[in-house]
Amino acid sequence: MHKSTVFTFGLLLSSLVMLTAMPLFFNNNNVAMAQGYDTYGDSYSKYPTDDKKYECRTGPFEGFFVSSVEFCKHIKFDDKKDRDSKVGPQGPIGPQGPAGATGATGATGPAGPQGIQGIQGPPGITQLNSTNVYLVFNQSRLVSGVSNETFAQCDKGDVVLNGAYTLDVENPSNFILYQNGAFRIIEGSGFPSTPNGWDVILSVEGTDIRLTVGAFCFDNPPAHIP
Secondary structure, three states, X not given: OHHHHHHHHHHHHHHHHHHHHXXXXXXXXXXXXXXXXXXXXXXXXXXXXXXXXEEOOOOOOOOOXXXXXXXXXXXXXXXXXXXXXXXXXXXXXXXXXXXXXXXXXXXXXXXXXXXXXXXXXXXXXXXXXXXXXXXXXEEEEOXXXXXXXXXXXXXXXXXXXXXXXXXXXXXXXXXXXXXXXXXXXXXXXXXXXXXXXXXXXXXXXXXXXXXEEEEEEEOOOOOOXX
16 A cells, blocks of 8 residues: 555656656747747848848748748749649630821922923024925826825924825817716825825826826924925
């Protein structure tokens, strides 16, 4: 009975010693944890400072201010936060916006000053005379009973002003200028065969008949050579 009491007393004493030592153990552990926290004091802080201004948004240092964002990135995050931080797929392209207003058209500038007047040209021709008009002739022997054509041609580049014709008949007794009651004479200028001359087309009956056609031509440079 005495031994049992002593054993029980010893067990209680041991328990009391352990209970007394527990606060000391936890205090020491808290000191160690506090000291361990202090060892990271140069890396992160719970409040922003001049040298620790970046707040970690994720990871073990979430909510702490650090001197570099690398302290937040170099430690692997837990799977849930990794999934939450992933970027989703890109959305569809939005509709095209309305076109901007067109700028106003520039105003036309003022007209420039008038240029210097050119040198006056030589006076034009005011009258027709022997210096600027010449006469050309052409003669042919006509064939009886057919259409005969004879024309007087001006120089190339000159202009026909007028024309005339004459008939020279050796035997007037058998000469006829018309046939079947209709005249067969065509006279004028601008025909395809003579664009700048005088043309005469006629039908006669008879022999030894000569047709002479003359054209009055205006002389453009170069001057006409007789």
